[in-house]
Amino acid sequence: MTAPYRVFVTRALPGNGFAQLLEDPAFDLDVWPEDFPPPRDELLARVAGVDGLVCLITDTIDGQVLDAAGSQLRVVSQMAVGVDNVDVAACAERGIPVGNTPGVLTDTTADMAWALILASARRVVEAAEYVKDGEWKTWTPTQIAGIDVHGATLGIIGFGAIGQAIARRAQGFGMRVLCWNRSPRPKEAAAVGAEQSEFDLVLSQSDFVCVSIALTDDTRDLIDARAFELMKPGAILVNTARGPIVDEDALAAALRDGQIGGAGLDVTAVEPLSMDSPLLTMDNVVVLPHIGSASMATRGKMADMAVANLRAGLAGQPLPNSVGS
Ligand code: DGY
Numbered sequence: 074m075t076a077p078y079r080v081f082v083t084r085a086l087p088g089n090g091f092a093q094l095l096e097d098p099a100f101d102l103d104v105w106p107e108d109f110p111p112p113r114d115e116l117l118a119r120v121a122g123v124d125g126l127v128c129l130i131t132d133t134i135d136g137q138v139l140d141a142a143g144s145q146l147r148v149v150s151q152m153a154v155g156v157d158n159v160d161v162a163a164c165a166e167r168g169i170p171v172g173n174t175p176g177v178l179t180d181t182t183a184d185m186a187w188a189l190i191l192a193s194a195r196r197v198v199e200a201a202e203y204v205k206d207g208e209w210k211t212w213t214p215t216q217i218a219g220i221d222v223h224g225a226t227l228g229i230i231g232f233g234a235i236g237q238a239i240a241r242r243a244q245g246f247g248m249r250v251l252c253w254n255r256s257p258r259p260k261e262a263a264a265v266g267a268e269q270s271e272f273d274l275v276l277s278q279s280d281f282v283c284v285s286i287a288l289t290d291d292t293r294d295l296i297d298a299r300a301f302e303l304m305k306p307g308a309i310l311v312n313t314a315r316g317p318i319v320d321e322d323a324l325a326a327a328l329r330d331g332q333i334g335g336a337g338l339d340v341t342a343v344e345p346l347s348m349d350s351p352l353l354t355m356d357n358v359v360v361l362p363h364i365g366s367a368s369m370a371t372r373g374k375m376a377d378m379a380v381a382n383l384r385a386g387l388a389g390q391p392l393p394n395s396v397g398s
Contacts, residue, residue, distance in 0.1 A: 090380030148386020172382025183238035189337030228279030231286025288315035301327035
């Protein structure tokens, strides 16, 4: 009998695929048992000699980790669509495919972008806290009044699958939708009733600006002080992509100075967001703990995809979903 594949999994996963993997005698799994990611020294020690690595966005997988694993490592399988925590080039240099989980989280993440649009526009979190804090004494004409979503202009920065799904939902709200993508996507825009536009115009004409673009060296700090100057006073920024795409100091300044009206953030530059962040002192900011894809069904599908990528990589087959190849 051949020796089982040795695999380090940086957190227990949901889904049937992982449950089956645990029972499968062809696999010798080492599963990090805690909610917090393995500390760096643990990660380096536990990957030594593994054939496969399953990781999450909270794990930094770089050349040092790959070298610590050794030349027998056949696959890095990430349970996420974004892989900015993985040095994909270092994996490619070593001939190691990197799996990811696109598609299954598109609609769930677009739903969350919409939750943030509505929560920010209609001050939902603030209003719920107002009730819980015993502040609800009467009804007044302008009590916790927000801004309308229906009929407004929605700008989408990054028009991949999630950006398009956000746009599709806007039709039900009778919105004008503007979008910008690094490589223009006029057909995709037309298909969901959106208009392909220039970056600056999307910012200056939109009441809501949704960030839905991958984090790369080119998109880091894409939404900076200049972008906030372009935005309409009162406009709301929503980010469900990656925190470092938005310059958080510039965002805090724009909110403080009333340059924009609010923000709904599912992601922050450093996660978790520091409790000292000025953003947490602002009533017009909703911050969520990176839960865009967090429905039980979707997380189960993502885990199943990560397991399928792992199995394929170990078997020397092309991964069903991979990046950089
Ligand atoms: C991803 O998949 O990249 C999300 O950020 C986590 O679901």
